[in-house]
Amino acid sequence: IPHYPSGTSSIFPPNAWGVLTENENSLRLIVHNNPEVSHYKVHLSGDGKIFTNSMIVEKNNPLITGLQKDSLYYIRLQAIGNDTSVFTEVLAGIPTDREKKTLIVNGFDRPVAGNTYDFIRMHASAINNYGFHFESASNEAIIYGLINLNDYDIVDWILGTESTADETFSSVEQTRVIEYLRNGGCLFVSGSEIAWDLDNRGSESDKQFIWNYLKSAYVADAPNNQSNTFYNAEGIPGEYFSGVSNITFDNGTQGTYNVSWPDVVNGVNGGVN
Numbered sequence: 541i542p543h544y545p546s547g548t549s550s551i552f553p554p555n556a557w558g559v560l561t562e563n564e565n566s567l568r569l570i571v572h573n574n575p576e577v578s579h580y581k582v583h584l585s586g587d588g589k590i591f592t593n594s595m596i597v598e599k600n601n602p603l604i605t606g607l608q609k610d611s612l613y614y615i616r617l618q619a620i621g622n623d624t625s626v627f628t629e630v631l632a633g634i635p636t637d638r639e640k641k642t643l644i645v646n647g648f649d650r651p652v653a654g655n656t657y658d659f660i661r662m663h664a665s666a667i668n669n670y671g672f673h674f675e676s677a678s679n680e681a682i683i684y685g686l687i688n689l690n691d692y693d694i695v696d697w698i699l700g701t702e703s704t705a706d707e708t709f710s711s712v713e714q715t716r717v718i719e720y721l722r723n724g725g726c727l728f729v730s731g732s733e734i735a736w737d738l739d740n741r742g743s744e745s746d747k748q749f750i751w752n753y754l755k756s757a758y759v760a761d762a763p764n765n766q767s768n769t770f771y772n773a774e775g776i777p778g779e780y781f782s783g784v785s786n787i788t789f790d791n792g793t794q795g796t797y798n799v800s801w802p803d804v805v806n807g808v809n810g811g812v813n
Contacts, residue, residue: 551576553625554617555649556684558677559633561640564609567633569602570677570686574619581618588614588630588661596620607635612668614661630658631676638673643692647679647708648700648731654797655700662796663696683712689720699731701797708737714749721753729754732789735803736761755811760804767800776813 556572569580577599583591584604591614597603607613614632619625629646644663648655660676667674672694677687679697689695697717702708708731709717721727738750739758750756763770772788775781792798807813 549625550623551619551621551625553619553628555628555678556680556686557617557628557631558675558681558687559615559631560675561633561636561673562603563635564637565605565607565635567604567607567613567635569597569604570681571602572681572684572686576621577619579620581620581624583616585614586612588632588658591616610634610636612664614664629678630660631678632660632664633675634668634673636673640673640675641692642667642672642674642694642696643687643689644674644676645679645682645695645697646676648698648702650700650702650706652701652797654792659698659700659796663698667696679713682716683710689716689725690723692725694726694728695720697727697729699729699734701732701799702737703733704737704741708734709749711745714745718749718753732799732802735805736801751808755807755809756805757808758803759806762801763804768798770802771799779812
């Protein structure tokens with residue numbers, strides 16, 4: 541269950557929603573129905589940090605029009621009914637006539653220090669810079685079946701530091717991912733305590749999922765089981781990231797959250813370190 545900053549509103553922001561491309565000048569929102577909501581207030585940003593433009597869209601036809609072709613837009617919502625909700629997490633989209641290839645799933649819901657609910661900024665900008673057209677969704681949108689993973693060649697799933705406190709992959713999400721991978725999909729997952737949750741503390745089905753579909757096995761909670769100590773990595777000679785060095789991750793002072801417990805994992809069942 542995602543948690544959002546507390547407020548006095550009697551209406552909750554939507555948690556199951558996504559941003560789809562309608563055409564070269566429009567984006568469409570897909571939102572799980574809430575009968576208490578009549579409209580949505582859409583906030584737009586070019587960088588995901590400063591939201592200068594807003595508009596009201598109809599609940600039954602949440603279309604954002606008048607956008608610039610092939611431009612990257614970051615979006616957050618407020619639900620409007622008898623009150624106005626607090627903001628949702630930030631998602632993103634690109635109005636374009638290009639064929640969609642990639643889906644970004646934001647699954648980092650845990651109310652932990654450093655979670656600004658906008659880490660799609662790093663992923664969306666990188667994917668866009670490489671010329672891939674993407675759409676985006678909350679992980680709850682996948683659970684509710686609002687968006688089908690099989691419609692995409694690549695799925696980029698953001699988990700941050702969900703851990704056992706907020707669950708990395710639920711049983712429903714695992715089912716969706718297994719079907720997607722069996723159909724030939726390409727999955728990229730990022731997060732710091734996925735193996736801890738699924739393998740070390742997980743159920744038998746959790747373990748089977750990480751072993752057989754993420755091709756990884758838990759080794760330790762952090763290198764030498766020391767938290768807040770190790771913040772860099774390098775490629776293993778002779779493997780995929782051979783020659784890649786200076787891979788750094790944040791201690792909480794570089795604009796993201798503190799990666800206190802980076803999983804130590806080992807490739808299994810064909811997984812390559």
